[in-house]
Amino acid sequence: MINLFEVARLLSAAGxxxxxxxxxxxxxxxxxYITEDLDICHSRSRDNLKRLANxxxxxxxxxxxxxxxxxxxxxxxxxxxxTNFTFVTSMGDVDLLGEVKGLGGYDDLLKDSITIDLDxxxxxxxxxxxxxxAKEAAARPKDEPGLKVLYALREAELNDD
Amino acid sequence: xxxxxxxxxxxxxxGGRIEAAKEYGIDLTQIVENLRLSPAERIKRNDQAVNSILxxxxxxxxxxxxQKTSQHDKPIRSGSTP
Numbered sequence: 001m002i003n004l005f006e007v008a009r010l011l012s013a014a015g016x017x018x019x020x021x022x023x024x025x026x027x028x029x030x031x032x033y034i035t036e037d038l039d040i041c042h043s044r045s046r047d048n049l050k051r052l053a054n055x056x057x058x059x060x061x062x063x064x065x066x067x068x069x070x071x072x073x074x075x076x077x078x079x080x081x082x083t084n085f086t087f088v089t090s091m092g093d094v095d096l097l098g099e100v101k102g103l104g105g106y107d108d109l110l111k112d113s114i115t116i117d118l119d120x121x122x123x124x125x126x127x128x129x130x131x132x133x134a135k136e137a138a139a140r141p142k143d144e145p146g147l148k149v150l151y152a153l154r155e156a157e158l159n160d161d
Numbered sequence: 162x163x164x165x166x167x168x169x170x171x172x173x174x175x176g177g178r179i180e181a182a183k184e185y186g187i188d189l190t191q192i193v194e195n196l197r198l199s200p201a202e203r204i205k206r207n208d209q210a211v212n213s214i215l216x217x218x219x220x221x222x223x224x225x226x227x228q229k230t231s232q233h234d235k236p237i238r239s240g241s242t243p
Contacts, residue, residue, distance in 0.1 A: 002211045005204045027207045028200040032191035034210045092211075116200035125200070148185045151178035152192065156166040 002092040004038040005118065007059070012121035016051045017043035019109040019124040021100055021134065023146070028116055028125050031149040037086075037093035041126075043106040044083075044098050049076040052096070059089035102137020103130060128154050167193050 004024055011018055019042075020028065023035025042052055053076040061074050064086040079085065083098035099105050103112070103126075112130040115122045126134070132150045135143040164172075170189045173179035183189055195203050 002208050002215065004211075005201065005208055008204070024204055024207065027195075027203050030192055030196040030203065032188060032195060034207055034214070036211050092208075118201050118204075145185070145187065148178075148182040148187050149192065152170070152182035152187065152189065155178040156169045156192075156196075159163050 002036060004035075004092050007038050007056075007089070007091050007094060008040075008123055009118045009121055010055050011040070011052070012118055012123045014051050014055045016055060017045070017048045017106060017110075018052070019106065019113045019126055021097065021109065021126045021131065022095070025125045025131055026146055026149060029128050029131075029150075029153055031146070031153060033146055033149060037095055039095040039097060041097045041100050041103075041106050041109045044080075046076070046080070049079045052076070053079060056087070056089065056094065059091050059094075061087035061089045061094065064088045064093060100134050103134050128157065166196055170196075 008020060008024070018040040020038070021041050022037070022039030023033050024038050026033040027035065042048060053074065057074055062068060062072050066072070074087075079096065085096045087094045087096070100109060103109055109126055109130065110124060112127050113124040114127055116125050117123070128150055132147065132154065135147050135150065170179055170193050173183060173189075179189065195206070198206065
């Protein structure tokens, strides 16, 4: 069963420094976007990588698209040796981003985020404008529907009429 | 007077981004419904939707596998009777 909400809640509960980006962020702003993966941009400090790895390890993460039988060790040092990772976990796909194209790293995204409540745990989500900037920078055809939704949400938020 | 988000989405102004989204095929009524929920509820609804889709996909996979098996199990008819 996919449970991206619970993954995000567990990360917040453990004090992981992260910002939700991607489809779940669009969804949390009200978009009618359905997504199978949780994309987060995280702080790459050693302590944070340890907290992140401690939360995800029980969910048996393995790299997506790689032979499941290949040996793979998941721990904080694995995360330290790369910037962006795409994992399959027992609760759904989780993408860990050290950086987001067009926006930067965790500290940059944090400044451009809002805080939502995940059943008692405050969690950062990239703003509508931040999501637009990221998707425009990525310039991928698959993002077009998401961008249309984000533009509409931004217009709905404006106090112009 | 400022219109509410809901009013803007249900009655988009001409030439705006909301109207463009509608013309593109985005179902704005779904966005209106989502905005009535808390952000946490919106994410939970996403998970429910994905799980429902996966159930359909698995049912389809099983149906196709069953179809293959039943075709395999069909008795071979002999060409002529003595």
